[in-house]
Amino acid sequence: MAPINLLLWGLGAVLVVVGYTRARGPWSRYQALRAQDENISRYESWRGGLRTHEETGASVAMAMHRRQAQVFGAVAIAGVVLIFLGFFIR
Numbered sequence: 768m769a770p771i772n773l774l775l776w777g778l779g780a781v782l783v784v785v786g787y788t789r790a791r792g793p794w795s796r797y798q799a800l801r802a803q804d805e806n807i808s809r810y811e812s813w814r815g816g817l818r819t820h821e822e823t824g825a826s827v828a829m830a831m832h833r834r835q836a837q838v839f840g841a842v843a844i845a846g847v848v849l850i851f852l853g854f855f856i857r
Contacts, residue, residue, distance in 0.1 A: 772853045779849030786843025790836045797832035800825055 804825060 769857070771856060775849050775853030775856065779846040779851075779853060782846025782849065783843050784846075786839045786841070786846060790839035790843065793832040793835035793839075797829055797836060800829045800832065804829070
């Protein structure tokens with residue numbers, strides 16, 4: 768094993784752990800906000816009211832949390848790529 772392999776594996780493992788731990792919180796909050804938004808939509812359609820599609824604070828928060836989860840998910844994927852790259856480089 769070359770030192771480059773160990774370096775890639777270590778860096779990849781660190782990126783996977785950091786990406787997963789940092790993406791988990793915003794993703795769970797996004798899911799909770801989305802479920803709440805869907806519940807409000809069902810309730811308002813049941814009442815017969817028309818829901819306007821204006822940008823609300825909740826929709827801004829959902830977009831922010833989704834973007835954070837995507838960024839840190841990409842970090843975790845980059846870590847997985849580095850781990851596989853460590854196996855292929857000789």
